[in-house]
Amino acid sequence: MAFDSDNARTAIRMPRGQVLGSRLDSWLTARTARRRGGGASSADFDLVETSGGTVRLFDSRTVGPVVVLVPDGPNVIEHYDGLVPKLGESCRVVCFDMPGFGFSRPSKHYTHSLDDGAAVVLDVLDHLQIPRATLAFSCANGFYALRAATLAPDRIAGLVLSQTPSIDSMHAWTDRTIPKPLRVPVLGHGLGWFLREKAALGWYAAALPRTTDAAPFRHVAKTALQQGACFCLAGVVQGLTREPSGALGAVDQPCTLVWGGSDRSHRHTDPTSLRETLPRAELIAFDHCGHFPDLEDAEQFAELVKERVAAHQAS
Template identity: 50%
Template sequence: MPGSRTDYFLTRLSASLSGTNMPAGLKYAETAAGRVHVFDTANEPGNEASPTDRPSIVFTPDGPNVVAHYRRLIALLTPHFRVVCFDMPGFGFSLPAADYRHSLEQGARTVLAVLDQLGIARATLAFSCANGLYAIRAAQLAPTRIASLMLSQTPSLSAMQAWAYRMIPRPLRVPVAGQFITWLARRKLAQLWYRSALPAETDDKPFQQLGRQSFDAGGCFCLASVVQGLLRETVLMTNPAPLTIPCTLIWGEQDRSHRVTQPETLREHLPQLEIRRFADCGHFPDLEQPERYAREIVAHMEKIAADTVSC
């Protein structure tokens, strides 16, 4: 596990170099994959009355996005749901453990550990890109815990692996070397990624600014490790039984990084998949069009509730 140990060292070096820049008041959940930064509306002032009685929706930012990128979307959804948003290990303010290899198994168990620590018995997972594969594996491992999936820019595992070979430079796919390159060039890589992932006419400055603030405060961006973990992965292929839980996939059609990726490939794992296309969005439809995305997720949750009652 030389790559994961390299990240363990480098992420802690970044945190130590940030000094007093770390935001105050961050809350964490302890997991085997490391201490995970979690935002939970149930812990926010004014929400004490009955937030835990509402359906729970859990988000994970797609790096270099962090929890702070989700403020607007969280505000839109808070009147209806208990909303949780946490940085996966190796991203944002969730420093990874030395043996965290970004496998789907480890990622899924991290998701379930966060639910356990927050006392959430059942939740909808609203994940994006590679994180959506962690959500699928979590639903395989604990089907009674995952009510439904609301994914964005997540194709099948094989399609994601083809995307990684096509989009990620070969040096980043090499253990240890990739980790050092990513750490040294994390600001430039994030800048280039936003330019590629967002539509050409979209102003990327708000995305870039929050990303820079995270880096200034010691935030992680373990891109090489998540790619290397993804390319080693076979679990969804060796456990091919498709899931029957409800899933909506939001797909941004202006995502230049996924221009040849077919969202329909996700039906390999989720045959009941419903696809909603955002014609004017890129890689982050939930953040680019939060009001429209919020309407989609409310409709998704209402349909789940209606189906549950009819059963």
């Protein structure tokens, strides 16, 4: 067996609890996939091997500038059935779940760190031979988009980030919102896995406005979970909690911040906090939307993204 020096160095640097937690998530997700068989490769979806695990993705394969979408768990690719066709009118659309979410299985070394997540994004672009793309990510996934933009500035034309605050604001949100047991290595990974359906379906009550029917969101998420989808909440919470204040560097690419003003889970979060890192970023409010403005108002969001993509291409 070949010696993987990169993984060996990663294991040495990481605390033992972090190593064991990542391995537990990998084992649990693989075991569930074997038992339930969901998320297999098909005519509509591909399975791609990346540095962070096996990623399930959709590629419209249409002609045009590329837009990459990543669902904010517990949402999965299927939640984007309404948005993808709208963007596909003028763009090539790639949509994939990050490792540990949807039907993307994390490797035993994947820690949900900024570097790990950014590497997966760039691995997907490499696999699809996409030289340049606009990333339209949301919430914590926006941090991976930002890190990818700093690591490979020539590959990222621009960013559209929904519900992504600063690292410090995300830490404060975690302290307010995430139960302490989920923040404990190994214990949190195991507990989060066994409570994943309850946590996922309950999340929509806090994330969506009271006037929005959560049933369609819950139905898609529940169907995916029952088929073996991942929802490694503890893993991503712990991975990003370890990132220090100031971990995000400034990016040169144009960036649009979209903020759902009716997101009760972020009612104490400053929607402008990421401007500490991105002072030139524009902020556009979707006051009628909650945590998922890209899904709650797919029509308006698609028009915004298409306008920004055209501007990114022109620049």
